[in-house]
Amino acid sequence: MGFTGRDILALEDFSKAELLAVLKTSLLFSQMYDPQLLQGKLLASLFFEPSTRTRLSFEASMKKLGGNVIGFSDWKDTSIQKGEDLQDTIKVIDGYSDVIVIRHPDNGSAHAAAQIAKAPVINGGDGSNQHPTQTFVDLFTIFQSHGSLDGFSIGFLGDLKYGRTVHSLVKALKHFDVDMYFISPQELKMPRGVLDVVPPHRIKKETNDLYEVAGELDFVYATRIQKERFLVEEDYAKISSGYQLGMGFLTKAKKSVKIMHPLPRVGELQHELDESTNALYFQQAHNGIPVRMALLSLVLGYAQDVLDHGVVKSDVGLPIHH
Amino acid sequence: MGFTGRDILALEDFSKAELLAVLKTSLLFSQMYDPQLLQGKLLASLFFEPSTRTRLSFEASMKKLGGNVIGFSDWKDTSIQKGEDLQDTIKVIDGYSDVIVIRHPDNGSAHAAAQIAKAPVINGGDGSNQHPTQTFVDLFTIFQSHGSLDGFSIGFLGDLKYGRTVHSLVKALKHFDVDMYFISPQELKMPRGVLDVVPPHRIKKETNDLYEVAGELDFVYATRIQKERFLVEEDYAKISSGYQLGMGFLTKAKKSVKIMHPLPRVGELQHELDESTNALYFQQAHNGIPVRMALLSLVLGYAQDVLDHGVVKSDVGLPIHH
Amino acid sequence: MGFTGRDILALEDFSKAELLAVLKTSLLFSQMYDPQLLQGKLLASLFFEPSTRTRLSFEASMKKLGGNVIGFSDWKDTSIQKGEDLQDTIKVIDGYSDVIVIRHPDNGSAHAAAQIAKAPVINGGDGSNQHPTQTFVDLFTIFQSHGSLDGFSIGFLGDLKYGRTVHSLVKALKHFDVDMYFISPQELKMPRGVLDVVPPHRIKKETNDLYEVAGELDFVYATRIQKERFLVEEDYAKISSGYQLGMGFLTKAKKSVKIMHPLPRVGELQHELDESTNALYFQQAHNGIPVRMALLSLVLGYAQDVLDHGVVKSDVGLPIHH
Numbered sequence: 001m002g003f004t005g006r007d008i009l010a011l012e013d014f015s016k017a018e019l020l021a022v023l024k025t026s027l028l029f030s031q032m033y034d035p036q037l038l039q040g041k042l043l044a045s046l047f048f049e050p051s052t053r054t055r056l057s058f059e060a061s062m063k064k065l066g067g068n069v070i071g072f073s074d075w076k077d078t079s080i081q082k083g084e085d086l087q088d089t090i091k092v093i094d095g096y097s098d099v100i101v102i103r104h105p106d107n108g109s110a111h112a113a114a115q116i117a118k119a120p121v122i123n124g125g126d127g128s129n130q131h132p133t134q135t136f137v138d139l140f141t142i143f144q145s146h147g148s149l150d151g152f153s154i155g156f157l158g159d160l161k162y163g164r165t166v167h168s169l170v171k172a173l174k175h176f177d178v179d180m181y182f183i184s185p186q187e188l189k190m191p192r193g194v195l196d197v198v199p200p201h202r203i204k205k206e207t208n209d210l211y212e213v214a215g216e217l218d219f220v221y222a223t224r225i226q227k228e229r230f231l232v233e234e235d236y237a238k239i240s241s242g243y244q245l246g247m248g249f250l251t252k253a254k255k256s257v258k259i260m261h262p263l264p265r266v267g268e269l270q271h272e273l274d275e276s277t278n279a280l281y282f283q284q285a286h287n288g289i290p291v292r293m294a295l296l297s298l299v300l301g302y303a304q305d306v307l308d309h310g311v312v313k314s315d316v317g318l319p320i321h322h
Numbered sequence: 323m324g325f326t327g328r329d330i331l332a333l334e335d336f337s338k339a340e341l342l343a344v345l346k347t348s349l350l351f352s353q354m355y356d357p358q359l360l361q362g363k364l365l366a367s368l369f370f371e372p373s374t375r376t377r378l379s380f381e382a383s384m385k386k387l388g389g390n391v392i393g394f395s396d397w398k399d400t401s402i403q404k405g406e407d408l409q410d411t412i413k414v415i416d417g418y419s420d421v422i423v424i425r426h427p428d429n430g431s432a433h434a435a436a437q438i439a440k441a442p443v444i445n446g447g448d449g450s451n452q453h454p455t456q457t458f459v460d461l462f463t464i465f466q467s468h469g470s471l472d473g474f475s476i477g478f479l480g481d482l483k484y485g486r487t488v489h490s491l492v493k494a495l496k497h498f499d500v501d502m503y504f505i506s507p508q509e510l511k512m513p514r515g516v517l518d519v520v521p522p523h524r525i526k527k528e529t530n531d532l533y534e535v536a537g538e539l540d541f542v543y544a545t546r547i548q549k550e551r552f553l554v555e556e557d558y559a560k561i562s563s564g565y566q567l568g569m570g571f572l573t574k575a576k577k578s579v580k581i582m583h584p585l586p587r588v589g590e591l592q593h594e595l596d597e598s599t600n601a602l603y604f605q606q607a608h609n610g611i612p613v614r615m616a617l618l619s620l621v622l623g624y625a626q627d628v629l630d631h632g633v634v635k636s637d638v639g640l641p642i643h644h
Numbered sequence: 645m646g647f648t649g650r651d652i653l654a655l656e657d658f659s660k661a662e663l664l665a666v667l668k669t670s671l672l673f674s675q676m677y678d679p680q681l682l683q684g685k686l687l688a689s690l691f692f693e694p695s696t697r698t699r700l701s702f703e704a705s706m707k708k709l710g711g712n713v714i715g716f717s718d719w720k721d722t723s724i725q726k727g728e729d730l731q732d733t734i735k736v737i738d739g740y741s742d743v744i745v746i747r748h749p750d751n752g753s754a755h756a757a758a759q760i761a762k763a764p765v766i767n768g769g770d771g772s773n774q775h776p777t778q779t780f781v782d783l784f785t786i787f788q789s790h791g792s793l794d795g796f797s798i799g800f801l802g803d804l805k806y807g808r809t810v811h812s813l814v815k816a817l818k819h820f821d822v823d824m825y826f827i828s829p830q831e832l833k834m835p836r837g838v839l840d841v842v843p844p845h846r847i848k849k850e851t852n853d854l855y856e857v858a859g860e861l862d863f864v865y866a867t868r869i870q871k872e873r874f875l876v877e878e879d880y881a882k883i884s885s886g887y888q889l890g891m892g893f894l895t896k897a898k899k900s901v902k903i904m905h906p907l908p909r910v911g912e913l914q915h916e917l918d919e920s921t922n923a924l925y926f927q928q929a930h931n932g933i934p935v936r937m938a939l940l941s942l943v944l945g946y947a948q949d950v951l952d953h954g955v956v957k958s959d960v961g962l963p964i965h966h
Contacts, residue, residue: 035362039679040679040708042704044700052394052414056418057418059392060392060419064362064364068390068707068712070703072696074718087915088909089696091926091929092696092926092929093700095929095933096700096701096704096932096933264410265410271409282413288417374716374736374737378714378715378737381714386684386686390712395716396718586732604735607735607736607739610740611740
């Protein structure tokens with residue numbers, strides 16, 4: 001299994017063994033890391049759309065490992081303004097950097113970039129298509145909390161039709177022993193095409209009533225229902241209120257239930273939950289660091305020992321940090 | 323006295339002893355520093371409003387000490403666009419970084435951030451409320467020029483009503499043996515609430531005529547009178563011209579008078595002053611580096627020796643730099 | 645010959661010996677470099693206009709050599725918004741940094757900055773005036789490809805009237821034994837003032853017909869013809885099509901012809917050329933790194949050995965990198 005030089009474009013490109021290798025490497029980086037591991041390496045951070053957590057966690061990960069970053073956070077700062085096509089921009093920047101992360105509004109843009117660049121390309125979100133590093137963060141958060149990716153139940157809540165993060169997470173979890181519940185308004189059900197990749201006996205229920213299944217869930221993965229999906233604003237207000245989580249939900253749920261959310265949230269998680277032991281969403285956001293550290297190190301060829309031996313060798317002598 | 327982990331939100335939070343400790347630490351950093359002191363540390367530089375000198379001097383200070391920076395210089399590059407509240411943004415970024423500096427247009431925003439973040443938060447300016455690191459820079463500039471903060475006179479000139487920098491500086495100087503003069507148009511007088519914190523015998527005069535007191539001043543701290551404060555543009559032009567400094571002022575002033583200004587200036591300091599030995603304002607801007615180096619090092623726990631012993635121990639062996 | 649502390653404002657400021665010294669230093673940096681050469685040094689990267697390749701290649705060069713960067717990529721992030729003049733911005737930032745690169749829309753802005761700053765100022769493009777580091781990149785690309793700057797022919801193609809890069813390159817090549825061809829629409833001919841600096845016997849032909857001279861050229865330097873130059877859009881389409889290069893051109897040209905372009909291109913180089921051995925334009929863009937590494941190191945005083953001895957001394961022991 002080799003990650004060196006590999007592009008990270010879509011979650012589906014990874015086998016079960018590869019997913020687990022990334023998660024184990026991330027676990028190591030969450031415990032300790034060498035602050036000079038990527039010294040001399042340069043990340044090109046190309047954000048053609050605004051982003052807080054993806055951009056900043058990639059840049060923080062690179063810098064915490066001793067690497068450095070060039071890039072932009074807005075396409076208006078680039079020559080695309082002068083009519084240059086994306087391919088030329090990538091081909092030029094490829095000559096300046098060792099690894100590229102790209103966020104771009106067009107589906108397929110990261111794949112197009114990967115065809116051009118010699119450096120490994122990481123997809124930081126291409127339109128409504130893929131955002132694989134978010135899914136690695138989600139998987140790692142479950143892995144870290146539950147101890148494995150087998151033997152738990154998860155409910156997906158809210159907008160299951162348009163949310164690329166839930167589509168991608170469901171497709172990744174098909175490899176594992178997981179019971180799935182899908183809870184959404186009728187208008188925003190999980191698409192057939194996504195459900196079809198899951199072994200049928202893993203789909204426990206599709207429902208529009210959270211409280212019908214609240215007591216069954218070890219994890220609930222909430223998503224934002226966007227106002228723009230509704231023609232009539234009252235419809236939005238009425239419907240979305242049934243998919244918001246607060247202390248009321250906790251009285252009906254398992255005591256140990258863990259609440260996840262890719263953030264940003266708007267109203268779907270009430271602030272009263274934030275301090276409860278059930279809230280996992282900020283931990284999830286913070287896991288952007290070890291996961292992206294792992295991915296950057298893997299594609300740059302600096303974490304092969306972890307992959308080969310499953311653990312870090314004790315004589316490597318990495319300094320413990322954080 | 324401990325600074326490690328401390329937020330820097332408002333000048334009033336600092337005792338006289340603490341102010342002096344910061345200034346002495348800044349003096350050390352103006353003379354020498356260890357270019358690897360903050361290696362492995364990450365500053366989150368969150369500028370929700372444009373800024374040249376505050377942002378760049380924080381980032382330069384961090385990098386000169388071997389640390390690194392993530393962040394943004396414009397709120398439009400953030401998830402706030404998607405409706406995320408400031409608290410969530412801070413809580414997420416807190417997990418990525420070791421220290422946070424925030425500039426935000428809303429009064430109280432830095433305090434709100436500090437309540438959320440575990441990392442120390444430094445207020446880089448919250449609306450019209452506070453800009454404490456600017457005041458540390460101002461105090462340090464006087465301290466460095468005069469040798470102490472006692473035994474001098476200072477005139478505050480221009481818009482004394484709305485200028486947060488002069489309010490904050492006056493409140494800090496109340497601890498010291500300083501004669502104060504307030505020179506402004508009637509419409510832009512120093513607010514009663516600020517004057518009330520100063521021992522009455524320290525207030526030497528309030529006047530709208532600079533030349534009445536010009537010969538008394540060791541320092542004059544000029545500020546910008548903003549056009550927007552006046553309904554009629556001619557009023558602005560007529561009034562503001564009486565509070566502009568040029569070579570004419572020097573003929574009436576003490577030979578040793580020092581002119582300060584927080585910059586940016588627009589017309590209130592004529593360029594003919596720039597090369598005079600009386601101009602202290604560029605030195606003041608450049609002092610952003612040692613002062614912000616000191617503050618970052620103090621809150622990150624890397625300057626305790628200076629605080630404990632008042633001087634750097636000679637066996638620390640810091641390389642002299644610059 | 646000394647480069648330490650020198651501003652790089654205009655190509656004309658460099659003698660033939662100095663041009664060659666820069667190119668030889670660039671050649672060294674294209675082969676190996678010390679990733680800690682500029683450790684502790686800070687570049688202020690001041691881009692008042694958008695730029696991809698100039699900004700990113702300067703920042704990448706600085707970081708690959710162990711230095712760091714502060715700055716902005718958009719004037720809207722600066723105090724210029726508040727009415728501050730450029731001189732004050734430069735004077736303040738000069739106190740924060742060791743070297744400054746500035747791109748600004750106004751002709752002469754880099755010269756104005758250099759008069760203010762103590763740090764060396766590098767012109768990253770000042771309006772339609774000068775962009776000397778682009779010309780160094782162009783010269784280096786020929787030098788690297790041909791082995792010297794003497795004994796070849798070059799055709800300048802497209803908009804020769806307004807293109808500052810071709811003006812600057814022609815003026816630099818006047819020092820060398822080079823045959824020049826100028827190929828453009830009648831409306832966009834090379835200005836008399838530029839031609840006058842070239843020894844007359846070096847000007848082989850001015851023509852509007854590329855195919856008249858295609859077989860003579862060792863290098864062709866293509867430029868973009870801008871739509872805005874034409875009142876009638878059909879005129880643009882008709883005329884510009886005669887100055888576009890594709891596989892058809894290669895059938896008429898020398899087998900070894902090398903195609904250069906400062907990029908970004910819009911339609912003037914067809915993508916079918918990209919993989920041919922004749923395409924030199926991406927190599928040219930990538931040469932931004934060694935050339936800007938050399939220039940930064942020279943003005944910061946870190947490449948004097950190369951200048952003094954013509955070669956790197958073998959006992960310097962630079963680690964080979966890349």
